Amino acid sequence: MFRRVKNYLMFGSRRYLWLLFSLTITLGLIAAPKLSAQPGKVPEPPIAGYEVWISDQANTQGITADTPTGTHGGKVRIYDSADLEQTPLVDNPLVLDVTIDLFPTADVTTGAHVARMHGILPSPDSRYMALNFVASGHLGIVDGETKSPVCLFRTTGTSTGRQNHMSFWPPDGNTVIVGNQNGEILERVELVRDDKGMVTGFDFNAAASLDLIGGVGRILAQPVAVDSNPNDEISCTVSGIVPDGQPTTTPTGALKQAPGIRPLNTVICPIPSSTGQHVFSTLGGGGMFVVDVRATPMAIVGEYDVNVVSAAGCGGVDAAGFMHLNTGTPGPNISEFSLYRFPLNYPAAPGFNAANTPAPTAVWADADNGKVAGVDLPAGTNRDAHGIVLVRNVVSDTPRYIHQLDRIRDNVEVFRVAPPWDNLNARYEGTYSLTTTGVCGTTQGARLSNKPTPDLGDLSPGGVPDGRRIYVALRGPFPLTVSHAAEGSCPGLGVITLTPDRKSGQLTHVLPTTVLNFDQSQNLSDPHAAIVRIKAG
Template sequence: MGFLLGCDRCPFTAFTVKTIKFDWYYFTNNTETETVKLFRNKNVNSKINMKKIILCLMSLSVALCLILFSEQTYARNSGYEVWLSDQGNTQGITASSPNGLYGGKVRIYDSADLEQNPPINNPLVLDVVTDLFPNALLTTGADVNRIHGIIPTPDYKYMTLNFVASGHLGIVDGETKQPVCLFRSTATSTGRQNHMSTVSPDGTKILIANQSGRMLERVDIQKNTAGQVTGFNYNADGSIDMVGGTGRVLNQPIAVDVNLGDNISCTVTGQVADGQSSSTPNANPKQAAGVRPTNTVICPIISDNSQHAYVTLGGGGMFVVDITTAPMKIVAEYDLNVVHAAGCGGQSADGFMMLNTGTSAPNVSEFTLYRFTQDYPLAPNYNQPNQPLPVAVWADPDNGKIILGNNRDAHGMVIVKNLSSGEDKYLHQFDRVRNNAEVFQMNPPWENLHLRHEGTYSLTTTGACGTTLGAEQSNDPTPDLADLSLGNNGDKIYVALRGPNPLTIAHAAAGSCPGLGIIKLSPNNKSGELTNVLPTMIISGDSMKNLSDPHGAIVRQKLN
């Protein structure tokens, strides 16, 4: 006969690893304690009180239950992945073309490896061409090229992959790692790209920053009454031209259903309108010298209510767009004197929107942080130009200076939260050139960021960043896009570290240790240090260079 230790509140029903024989009874347990050892003694009194034995075993059961329940709770809270977008070429690498022609990799790190000490560098590696979208050339007219970033849907079920060079948006199932849809953005007279895709907090919209095409476009996420995704629809009627005029639209967007057996549709409806207005609702030119000189769409950051996007522009200036209409409509406009060029970092915090601007040209220093309201009208209503002004601005004193090799460049930002309370605490704004972070406390007074500047920390002090094949220097991390860990109450930041042969923003993004950087935060979250770098490698055709060029790291919560 047997006896199983168990607990109806434990994440298991029963367990049996070791059987211990007693003269008249069998006890089974998965560990051997001093209490159980006592019963293995051949000289034990056969008249031992059975009540004491049972009470002893019950105590052991409860102790084990608490231990395993605690471990299971930790595993559930820390069960996550980090997806790293490596935009280095992986295809067409030959002796005659050593740097390759197109491609890229997605590297997926499991929290079970990342939470080890030291962390284990054992990612699942997916080539974006051969593993995910091998038929892109045949179905869309171009191979997927230069994976710039990855953003999850709010439920972490799907991952959106944006390809800046080829203009593709890929949808991948986060659980199975299988491709679902492939879209290609509108071709215009100025180009066809997808610099960054963002997903609305309500999980109904994906925005496409058609950078060189100078358009903001939208994919609608379709769901059934149970809230399950049934399709992704490229709403061509929703596209807004940030320049306007006739002869702009050359080719309509493309949709490809990559997996016909998953019951998820991938479609295009409507048509991107040519001849859209070249003026804002205030009758000002959308694009003009000295106002908004180059309306390449950089990053559309979506508001908490999923109704507006803050659309930063390559040449400076910004539009706030109502993203609920078709076509989407401008409801606020800012010129380059208010919002500088090349802003990309953005996150909401405490009901405000935090945005940044970084360097737009070699050696030009630019590091500005803005706090905007999230109170904007819906179309057809709109605000007057440059209204409302930012609630607060923090501008580095070196802005606008020509500083050879030591200018500033604000790019990736992370808001560190207490994962237990959900309270926003500190914003860490990274600098790709100076390899450091400026830290700001997310507390009143909201109108003064200078009073909330907590200080600066460097990513070079530990020496965790070394060098790699073909790098001309060492200990030059070059932090790009980053995200907060979901394990250990959010005590780490995962950041993409650029390579020595950057495929984008070469004037600010050449680094010496391409890979996934791990920043351990201080106990008060006001500082951090680069403790580990998990290196990445793509060897050139002449074996002289490491082509790896990670651009973004994003954390995905596991669903199982």
């Protein structure tokens, strides 16, 4: 993902995926430039440097005696590299309220306030930032240079809901692929360009939406588009309609969703491949779809069931000719920490593969997978693979290590990106803890201390005084999403300083974030994703 993906991925590293990722499920990945990290090569930042954007899910609006934790809103904090590379680091972010500063008319124009900003991912050229709101189902587009809002979309409403868990930019930067989680539908926003390649619009192509359940009566509300800045000469539109009555079966004839196959097709992270042709869409109940996102409507070309891919994958990294995906804990106290390596050679629609083919090239599964904390394991020692970051060779800029974060055990497992490609166990390089330095303390209302709970992160694009860094979102004591795995004690932006060989690291800095409840007894701040954006030179 252009060194990005999401680390965010599904959301979270630098570069792209996340992510996702990163994905930071980057991304999640993510780590493509972001959320999760991604394939391809992104130039080192120009003299202008870079920024780290962090999404805080906590409500910032409607905080009253009757609603002491608020009703909607959230904060974007933007840290400039000029501050982050000082010794010591300067904690001086630009803070934007997603309601007041970015989308104040959302309730009137789309039917809901923006709420629960889950993650942020930059376009491959870092010009535009995609803000994803998991509670309200919005996708916000913000100009990365001016920090001004551009467009606000609300996803399709279906019989199972309406959300936007995470969205990802394929490497060509011409689309945004939206994971409408509870809607159980995959959607596409297309960039409109003039003959010089300049962006003149964002269009929600409703006809491209792919229902991952199918059947009549699924589509209850069409997507909505709002032009958030009529003076910027960029249009924000919806074209076509999302068709109801889409097939309930995959191209192979199997049910899209069914017990024992894919029990719950909530979209977690649609991680783009380096070719831009496909996304690897992880699912909340387990299983996975590989989708041709250039087809209209988008089309399933590869399908996996829950017996092959476990539930709740959130990180993805395309590196060295393979897609690396993770899976984490699907529920309270269940231990799950796996990493899969898939090939990339899937067909274009209308072609498709047989179910569960090709099989993952390699799988790394933790020995404690499936065990129950408090029964098979000591309480609080189950596992949760989430954010994933691709670390690159500082000389050749080629993929070198995958750093897979664990939200529950507060450590990082490291895998070398090198042969043998069919044996991840042979490529396992070790682990390091994020608690050894003690820089993660506690905050108002927290019941824990020194509990970083790393979520989605991304790789710094250039050298810093004390070595290459991973920037990562650290969760708060009152997690608003995935509460069974995400309780932390020091919400904020974490800085992992890597060793010179890039194979290990330490949590060396925490820049704390705060959002107080009505009586100021609780710090509600709940960062979910940190992503690096390259500034224009």
